[in-house]
Amino acid sequence: MPHARASAAGPGTPERESSHSQAVEEYLSLFENAVCGIYRDRLDGTPVRANPALYTFNGYNSEEEHLAAVTRHGGSWYVDPDRPRYFQHLMDTQGFVRDLVSEVYRHRTRERAWITENAWYVRDKDGRPLFIEGTIQDATERVVAMAEIERHANTDALTGAASRLMFMKTLDDVVTHTSTRTALLTIDLDRFKEVNDLMGHSAGDIVLRTAAERLKTATRKYNATVARLGGDEFAVLLPELPPDLDIARIAACVVEAMRQPIDIEGHPMVIGASVGAALCPEHTLDAKELLTLADLALYEVKKSGKNDFCVFNAFMRAGHQRRKDLEAELNAAIASDALELFYQPILALKSRRIVGYEALMRWNHPRRGLLPPSEFIPMAEDAGLMVALGEWAIGRACRQAAALPDDVRVSVNISPTQLRSAGIVQSVKKALAETSLAPHRLVLEITETAILSSEAIASRVITELQGLGVTFALDDFGTGYSSLSYLQRYAFAEIKIDSSFVSGIGTKPVNLAIIRGIIGIARDIGIDVVAEGIETEAQAATLLAEGCGYVQGYLFSKPKPFADIIADLAVERLAGAHPVDERAAPRAPLSAKG
Template identity: 45%
Template sequence: MSATPCSRSRPDDAPAEGAAFDSLLNSDTAGFAEVDLGTGRFLRVNSRFCAMTGRSAAELLDGRGPSHVVHPADRAADRALWREGASSGRFREAEKRYLHPDGTVVWARLSVAVLVRWADGRPRRCVAIVQDVTAAHRTLERLHASESLLRLTMDVGRIGSFRHDFTTDQVQCCAGTRALYGLPQGEEPVSAADWFAAVLVEDRHRLREQSQAAIGARAEGVTLDYRIHRPDGQLRHLEARLRFGYDGRDHVTHATGAIIDVTEQREAEARIAHIAHHDALTGLPNRTLFRARLEQQVARARRGEGFAVLCLDLDRFKEVNDTLGHSLGDALLHAVATRLRAELRDVDTVARLGGDEFAIIQSQVSQPGEATRLARRLIEVLTQPFELQGHQVVVGTSLGISLAPEDGLEADTLLKNGDMALYRAKADGRGRLCFFEPEMDAKMQARRRLEMDLRRALVAREFELFFQPIVEVRSRRVTGLEALLRWNHPERGLVPPDSFIPLTEEIGLILPLGEWVLEEACAQAARWAGDTTIAVNLSPVQFSSRGLVDTVERALRESGLDPRRLELEITETVMLRDTEATLSTLHRLKALGVRIAMDDFGTGYSSLSYLQRFPFDKVKIDRCFTRDLGQTQQSGAIIRAVAGMCQGLDMRTTAEGVETEEQFRALAQKGCIEAQGYLFSHPRPAVEIPAMLARLSQFACAS
């Protein structure tokens, strides 16, 4: 038998339920077994469950499930129990027998709670709470067989017996029952009034109704669950199993029964229910509980009680995670939850929906004024610095607000409208609040249509590469071309990348699209004569892909392009991410023989440190500096400084956005090596590139 208090065999995608759930597994008050409904196998068991089934944890977790340990006579009923629960999402309590390898039979009472659900609500993993009721079951069997008075004087567990005489309205109970109720020991009967006085008021009416219904149906017995307050102040959960006695005219005369203290079991079930409906990190309601409370609030709103839904997330949260680590990010989320709770009333609900996303139900207030005041308070308190693990962390929040009934009377609609308002608030800037407006839905629908069009466009091959030349300043010779993506939309015509690339990054389409761009650019460049290079931009999302190096290597191999002719351009956004992983990827790309360029140099704040850490082949000076040449002294000074620095680092410089001869001459004076812009050519499709190269070559010779 396993000596460990808790043994586990968890799938990779199973989330940790937290310390509360682990404490249940480590408890010896009841057996616990976690079951995967898809495979029918045990995932975790505790030592108490091992003892009940007569098997070690290693045996139970070696591909076995409930059907492997249950008594053969109970196997069909047990399978039906799990099948019914997996289908309906609700598990009924049941009793069954476990058969030990040595022939020992153990009776057990099984309560099952859903621990994790699939996205469609079907149960995925459950936890069974198992109590050994062998002694109680055998005693009840003996009493039922002999039809004698029920005298349960068992010393096993917290189990007692009683007999309620309806003629005298007196209750005779054994020593075990008196101990459960906290009554003085003795043989004297207890009046029914005193007996029921210990029962919680909210449970008495239900007990009376259930008993009368069973008697009215001439039932043999009934099982009742209720709570009592003991004289010492303890709240206990009890389960009573009754047998009714009838006279010759079918009038009930008495009830005999057994009482079991199930307090630990009920408390464990409550803790599991809490885990299932609350976020383990912050303790806030999770999406499931938030949705249930939102449905309740909507029902009240249909009767005229308005409320507000506030959706918010944290500004700069990803920067905290990336720079200070996930441990501090978790601490920040916990601190944010504390501040949010402090600003709300008991009738309000705040939930963590996932990541840094939170949602609030603000009820029973005058809207929209109260929602505005609450949103402003939240923006103010979340802007204040957080002191976490020796760091001062400053974030902030943006909020979107939808109102009921004005913005909808469906839970999904209100949450969706709040999300759309949040999307607008973030687009307008950080630290803002925004109420839902009907036109937001139209814009969101347009965004969804654009997303569908993009997915279709990739399959329909509607994308095309245009190319813009890069010219050597000294000779005006074309040294390379930059590949620029265009979308030939069947209705909108040629669509520039800034209109759709951000969305492709959001929906993950940038990965297959970027792979196509690399393959197509290399294939086109391989057809050009000479040693002209081809420059391809890599988005931050694409650069973070684990398969990037393999994709580049495959594109070179299949096209036959000399790696020295491929130039990959990245922005400072890439360098701001996980530095060590980023540098590792850059060195692996460099090892292929390709050239690496830093694009849009000067628009960030950390370029110099990265130029020192990685030997870029080229630095591209952003067009904002080229545009102001001759107009501001600062632009010329910056270009001269960058060109001189890159020369010292053995890096080429390319100035973007060159449109006039004056700018071109100024760049030559500042020491810039290459230039790119409309002065030489607008981006052109692949079919025009040979002619364009020939024309620019003649121009270079003439100059």
């Protein structure tokens, strides 16, 4: 058998020794130049080796200085006194440690820092541990950054209250994992939107910060968690309440605290708050339902006038279910075209000629009959259905208006929600295109409140639609903020005087003075005036004497279905009893407000 060739780098050869020497040099280079700390300890924790990154981390200038000062890792290293035992437990059970994040002391300065460490045993040829080796990396910046991210996630930046995310977690923990009596308050600030719209976001921020501080003060002795859920919505979680403590008393204290004036840039303003309350376990054992029930109680307060509190009861649950059923039915009504527009005529007061109609939405409910808007519009607002309703009203009004004489205009009331929606311009364009209605025959009615809710969007929408030829009416003038700047800023075709001024025109001098002022301003700037709610000939005569051009109300006609107004208009035009109105293009508003 031929001899095997000897290895070129056998044991003890110069080549092998050179290779070994090179490996040692490479290892030492890695040890000395690594950016992470590298160490070797005896099994009792006494340091044997420490590379520059490690001894620099601990505040020393050399390995010798480090080894002389650090007699043992463990208790003097970790901030948590239990950490050495946990480290040893991992080593005993796994034989290694991977990515363990711990807070430690920099040995020389005792400054705290965070590290990520890995460790393993160095074993002899029989597998017995000889040393512990490991690496550490300074994780302080990463841990601090993560803590800051968590703080932002758990805390509302503006008010310092708990965030919605943190609150929901706390609520779930308290309700799920404790058996004590717990109360939940939900709070809405009553006049926040008014302050925010009129005085700006800086004033709104003052209100929110003050509200959070007052809620904390009012509930501090109950170990409460105060959270800002969003906008002007707050919540207070009160755990471990005594069985005999009346939650109504706490809610009343919160309402009273929020009734106190808030100083806003030198102006004391009363904002007020509405508070809903629910209890666990009395009302529910589920965290999410507890929030729902508190919101139902809050809804009752807001429905009955705000600035008060209400504790949940079983009747509210039944009412909530009815509203949910009604919401589902309304969705179905929109889809199945079960809604209808009724029309109330608008007349030129001097000639009593019909120049247009205002459309009033009705719902043909299968069980409850014909419902006016007051029965379903508030629910539609809460359910987010106003945009769908508004689009339906625009489409139906344009389609029916196309069947009216060319000198009769129509108008549709635009809700604040619809005005802010992204698709309003497109929905108007679509309705006009599908019905071939001349744009100048459509008048869109908006209120000052709708403009205030988002003035930048309102300005863009008004400008775009006026560019199409659509005209605008300022509805309910005098009942809102009545800023004359709106009349200057937007080219309104009409001002509509609210019926609340007309109703007292013969008995309240101030009503007549207000109406006279509105008519005078409108006349001077060339805007038509429509007075609403005319019920007597005396009111009509007074308005005529004051120079009001157009009117509507029960004196002339109640709202009627479209087929009826077609017939009425045909009779009027056939009779020819009234001369054509002096305006070249008579305006006739049309809305869906009821």
